[in-house]
Amino acid sequence: MCLKGRSTGMINTSTGLELDYLFHPGSIALAGASRDPAKRGNELIRGLLEAGYKGKIYPINPGAAEINGLPAYPSVSAVPGPVDYVISIVPVQAAKALAEECAAKGVKAIQFYTAGFSESGDPAMKKLEEEIVAIARGAGMRVIGPNCVGIYCPESGMVFHLGASREPGPVGFISQSGGNSEDLVWAAPTRGVYFSKAISFGNASDLNETDFLEYLVHDPATRVITGYLEGFKGGRRFVEQLGKAQGKKPVIILKGGRTEAGTRAVASHTGSLAGAARVWDALCHQYGVIQVCSLDELLDMAVAFQYMKTPKGRRVAIIGSGGGASVQAADDCETYGCPVPRLPEEARAELRTFTSEVGRFFSNPLDSPTRGWAPEQFERAIRIVLGQPEMDFLIVFIGMDITLFHHEGKKIRDRTSEALIQAAGRVSKPIVVVLKSGGTLEGCQAVLEQQAKLVEAGLPVYPSLPRAVSAASRLIQWHERAASQRAGG
Amino acid sequence: MCLKGRSTGMINTSTGLELDYLFHPGSIALAGASRDPAKRGNELIRGLLEAGYKGKIYPINPGAAEINGLPAYPSVSAVPGPVDYVISIVPVQAAKALAEECAAKGVKAIQFYTAGFSESGDPAMKKLEEEIVAIARGAGMRVIGPNCVGIYCPESGMVFHLGASREPGPVGFISQSGGNSEDLVWAAPTRGVYFSKAISFGNASDLNETDFLEYLVHDPATRVITGYLEGFKGGRRFVEQLGKAQGKKPVIILKGGRTEAGTRAVASHTGSLAGAARVWDALCHQYGVIQVCSLDELLDMAVAFQYMKTPKGRRVAIIGSGGGASVQAADDCETYGCPVPRLPEEARAELRTFTSEVGRFFSNPLDSPTRGWAPEQFERAIRIVLGQPEMDFLIVFIGMDITLFHHEGKKIRDRTSEALIQAAGRVSKPIVVVLKSGGTLEGCQAVLEQQAKLVEAGLPVYPSLPRAVSAASRLIQWHERAASQRAGG
Numbered sequence: 001m002c003l004k005g006r007s008t009g010m011i012n013t014s015t016g017l018e019l020d021y022l023f024h025p026g027s028i029a030l031a032g033a034s035r036d037p038a039k040r041g042n043e044l045i046r047g048l049l050e051a052g053y054k055g056k057i058y059p060i061n062p063g064a065a066e067i068n069g070l071p072a073y074p075s076v077s078a079v080p081g082p083v084d085y086v087i088s089i090v091p092v093q094a095a096k097a098l099a100e101e102c103a104a105k106g107v108k109a110i111q112f113y114t115a116g117f118s119e120s121g122d123p124a125m126k127k128l129e130e131e132i133v134a135i136a137r138g139a140g141m142r143v144i145g146p147n148c149v150g151i152y153c154p155e156s157g158m159v160f161h162l163g164a165s166r167e168p169g170p171v172g173f174i175s176q177s178g179g180n181s182e183d184l185v186w187a188a189p190t191r192g193v194y195f196s197k198a199i200s201f202g203n204a205s206d207l208n209e210t211d212f213l214e215y216l217v218h219d220p221a222t223r224v225i226t227g228y229l230e231g232f233k234g235g236r237r238f239v240e241q242l243g244k245a246q247g248k249k250p251v252i253i254l255k256g257g258r259t260e261a262g263t264r265a266v267a268s269h270t271g272s273l274a275g276a277a278r279v280w281d282a283l284c285h286q287y288g289v290i291q292v293c294s295l296d297e298l299l300d301m302a303v304a305f306q307y308m309k310t311p312k313g314r315r316v317a318i319i320g321s322g323g324g325a326s327v328q329a330a331d332d333c334e335t336y337g338c339p340v341p342r343l344p345e346e347a348r349a350e351l352r353t354f355t356s357e358v359g360r361f362f363s364n365p366l367d368s369p370t371r372g373w374a375p376e377q378f379e380r381a382i383r384i385v386l387g388q389p390e391m392d393f394l395i396v397f398i399g400m401d402i403t404l405f406h407h408e409g410k411k412i413r414d415r416t417s418e419a420l421i422q423a424a425g426r427v428s429k430p431i432v433v434v435l436k437s438g439g440t441l442e443g444c445q446a447v448l449e450q451q452a453k454l455v456e457a458g459l460p461v462y463p464s465l466p467r468a469v470s471a472a473s474r475l476i477q478w479h480e481r482a483a484s485q486r487a488g489g
Numbered sequence: 490m491c492l493k494g495r496s497t498g499m500i501n502t503s504t505g506l507e508l509d510y511l512f513h514p515g516s517i518a519l520a521g522a523s524r525d526p527a528k529r530g531n532e533l534i535r536g537l538l539e540a541g542y543k544g545k546i547y548p549i550n551p552g553a554a555e556i557n558g559l560p561a562y563p564s565v566s567a568v569p570g571p572v573d574y575v576i577s578i579v580p581v582q583a584a585k586a587l588a589e590e591c592a593a594k595g596v597k598a599i600q601f602y603t604a605g606f607s608e609s610g611d612p613a614m615k616k617l618e619e620e621i622v623a624i625a626r627g628a629g630m631r632v633i634g635p636n637c638v639g640i641y642c643p644e645s646g647m648v649f650h651l652g653a654s655r656e657p658g659p660v661g662f663i664s665q666s667g668g669n670s671e672d673l674v675w676a677a678p679t680r681g682v683y684f685s686k687a688i689s690f691g692n693a694s695d696l697n698e699t700d701f702l703e704y705l706v707h708d709p710a711t712r713v714i715t716g717y718l719e720g721f722k723g724g725r726r727f728v729e730q731l732g733k734a735q736g737k738k739p740v741i742i743l744k745g746g747r748t749e750a751g752t753r754a755v756a757s758h759t760g761s762l763a764g765a766a767r768v769w770d771a772l773c774h775q776y777g778v779i780q781v782c783s784l785d786e787l788l789d790m791a792v793a794f795q796y797m798k799t800p801k802g803r804r805v806a807i808i809g810s811g812g813g814a815s816v817q818a819a820d821d822c823e824t825y826g827c828p829v830p831r832l833p834e835e836a837r838a839e840l841r842t843f844t845s846e847v848g849r850f851f852s853n854p855l856d857s858p859t860r861g862w863a864p865e866q867f868e869r870a871i872r873i874v875l876g877q878p879e880m881d882f883l884i885v886f887i888g889m890d891i892t893l894f895h896h897e898g899k900k901i902r903d904r905t906s907e908a909l910i911q912a913a914g915r916v917s918k919p920i921v922v923v924l925k926s927g928g929t930l931e932g933c934q935a936v937l938e939q940q941a942k943l944v945e946a947g948l949p950v951y952p953s954l955p956r957a958v959s960a961a962s963r964l965i966q967w968h969e970r971a972a973s974q975r976a977g978g
Binding site for chain 2: 037038043161162163175176177178179180182183184186187188190191228230254256257258259260261262264265266268269270293294295296321322323324325326327328330331332333334335339340342362363364365371399401402404405406407408436437438439440441443444445448463464466
């Protein structure tokens with residue numbers, strides 16, 4: 001309660017970036033460091049080293065002189081220099097003593113992996129969580145968590161798991177779930193999505209969703225805000241931040257606890273009150289928050305905002321392989337609110353001058369040749385189709401599986417990607433790519449190989465047409481709304 | 490028109506299996522065989538050889554003495570013995586002469602890959618298609634297509650692409666799209682779905698959706714009927730077949746041409762009239778046809794009907810890894826109409842006797858230990874959870890990605906699968922498995938490896954929780970309907 005009051009009182013004088021120091025600590029101590037490579041307390045040290053964290057790393061372990069090549073210390077207070085940031089994986093029973101020690105040491109922030117606090121439902125543990133926050137507040141120290149994985153900031157080399165990308169990007173993520181944070185950070189680079197910061201804050205005992213939302217709204221490195229949220233502690237201030245983001249930075253939220261069972265699970269997970277789904281829906285509607293139903297959909301929207309040029313309208317041209325798939329593509333596009341206009345006869349006549357496959361040309365969708373396009377023909381076809389004033393953007397879908405047994409399959413795939421990249425550089429309208437595979441290992445490999453090239457060239461890539469057109473449609477909706485707000489004042 | 494009349498006239502005396510001979514020809518000639526390994530006319534020969542087709546294969550090519558090790562013939566009439574079945578990939582201009590030659594030779598059926606007939610919109614080509622059908626009818630020969638890939642029947646070794654599984658199964662597929670047929674047959678085995686027959690019939694100039702539906706309704710090898718359909722030539726007879734299947738064999742249909750653009754694409758694709766979506770919806774509602782929106786969803790339903798025991802009700806228990814993912818799982822299940830009841834306190838107490846991880850137990854969903862279950866504990870937990878009368882079935886979801894960087898990750902994944910398989914053998918209620926990965930290559934590999942084992946053991950596996958619970962929910966709905974029909978008479 002007090003904290004909420006304090007935070008609210010800060011609004012008017014705030015730059016919104018007061019928490020920036022959390023993402024650039026000069027030193028990190030890991031309380032609960034372990035020599036056992038199977039333990040999180042060892043992985044995290046390796047993670048920081050692998051990610052190129054430039055500050056000092058202090059493994060804290062009373063029984064070890066050295067962990068992963070770094071000198072270890074028996075306690076935080078035994079560390080010779082200052083400690084800016086502490087990651088705690090000590091058991092819950094040891095958490096209060098650690099907080100006291102960190103407060104005395106002048107630590108600026110402590111993040112608790114440690115779980116078993118208020119979310120356990122045990123009043124004693126709830127009280128312990130409150131005591132720790134009180135200790136921290138008394139010393140000007142902030143608390144992230146407990147029951148969370150903390151901060152990923154590739155720019156500074158802060159990570160919460162091994163194998164995290166070192167490349168920073170424009171997407172910010174705030175999350176009440178550590179698992180969701182790990183899964184997203186791990187998967188996103190295959191789609192070309194990179195992060196400014198990802199923050200898992202668990203029980204939100206001190207720093208909460210609103211604090212981090214405010215930071216991301218103001219953070220110049222963050223262009224797209226995404227999040228997995230269960231409860232809302234910030235109240236009115238949270239709504240104010242949504243207002244600030246509106247029309248400037250897209251806010252994409254996966255809300256946990258929309259149903260009765262989900263709400264019950266939320267209480268057990270982070271001790272949050274999930275709140276009524278209807279209230280949340282109304283808030284999203286009012287502030288243009290993009291609601292998603294899964295992490296996949298969240299990632300789809302991040303891909304759209306990171307890579308898709310903004311179409312001038314919703315009318316879509318489709319080029320793809322396979323008659324049935326083309327029919328399906330047309331159905332999917334119109335189902336998701338993107339009309340598929342007929343390609344004018346002159347354009348079709350022009351297409352016929354350089355490709356003569358019988359029975360393959362639709363008036364839109366336009367069916368690709370069975371064995372793929374010759375690059376110059378593909379590029380020419382794209383330019384003709386997108387040259388029509390009827391077309392606002394293009395979806396190209398490519399089936400990987402049919403190329404797998406062709407003895408020149410890889411060549412067909414490579415030259416298709418090259419032609420796409422070339423064409424994309426020469427047209428101003430957006431191109432969205434769908435790489436389809438039925439899910440065999442060869443299919444996955446082929447998709448990932450081509451996806452990496454296309455994403456590198458700045459093209460948005462999706463695994464299915466419904467996911468592509470749904471993302472495009474919602475991107476367009478967001479921009480339409482932003483434009484109408486600008487027009488309306 | 491005549492054909493329709495003839496077919497309709499056959500109903501009363503029909504066993505429904507009159508077309509069985511199409512799937513077991515004693516000899517196949519490939520008109521348009523090629524020595525070039527890049528050409529379809531070469532791939533198809535290799536496909537038949539690879540699939541172990543036991544009859545005679547006759548490559549037809551006027552300029553080749555031998556193709557893929559088989560003696561080639563200049564024409565169908567030059568083949569020394571009888572020819573039961575002809576696959577044509579000759580150009581459209583040569584199709585009529587081929588039909589005449591086949592009629593004279595006594596061929597029983599001809600399948601035309603060849604496209605460019607009625608679907609081209611050219612009246613002359615429409616007429617040509619009709620002439621070919623007339624020639625065939627005059628000789629008692631049936632036509633499949635044109636503009637299709639024909640028959641896949643693993644039992645007899647008939648295939649339409651390389652790499653098709655040789656394992657037969659209970660799923661029949663009828664399709665107006667060759668590409669959809671190839672994609673489905675190629676992808677399905679990774680999900681454990683195998684086919685009795687898959688038939689691509691394109692323009693349906695002679696044999697149409699109704700003929701093949703009737704066959705599958707009566708075929709004892711087919712327990713689940715799936716299809717991709719664009720138009721309906723069989724009219725009333727089609728509806729009669731749906732009536733026969735109702736409550737006995739599930740019919741799962743992806744309908745192409747539901748929107749204006751989709752309908753236009755259908756006309757270009759197979760020359761079909763897509764018909765009003767509302768009429769189709771009403772028909773599906775009346776006959777309990779399961780409508781799907783994509784091939785993925787079609788496959789999901791086939792997995793459900795092939796592998797899922799029928800739950801007694803909709804109440805679902807959930808065991809999974811990750812707090813946020815558990816919240817999401819609960820939300821997804823209730824959103825798809827499967828309530829997630831609270832686990833009774835006695836069951837939770839029993840679970841606490843052998844697993845003590847703090848803060849991890851929810852009342853349902855039940856959260857898995859971070860590093861996976863010990864097999865005997867997992868099996869015990871499953872038996873406790875499914876032992877509750879409140880629970881009708883169980884969904885287990887497993888995140889692959891968090892195990893990827895654990896140095897014992899593979900061991901964790903393997904023992905989880907083993908425990909699941911063991912538990913599934915000892916409980917009577919259905920278990921559905923979700924193997925999640927964010928889509929990295931390592932993640933795909935891990936999923937495919939475990940999926941293969943689980944499917945081999947007869948467990949239904951899905952790539953996401955919404956897809957799993959949606960399929961389970963529709964399976965339950967189908968059985969509820971069938972039961973109420975049996976009860977109602």
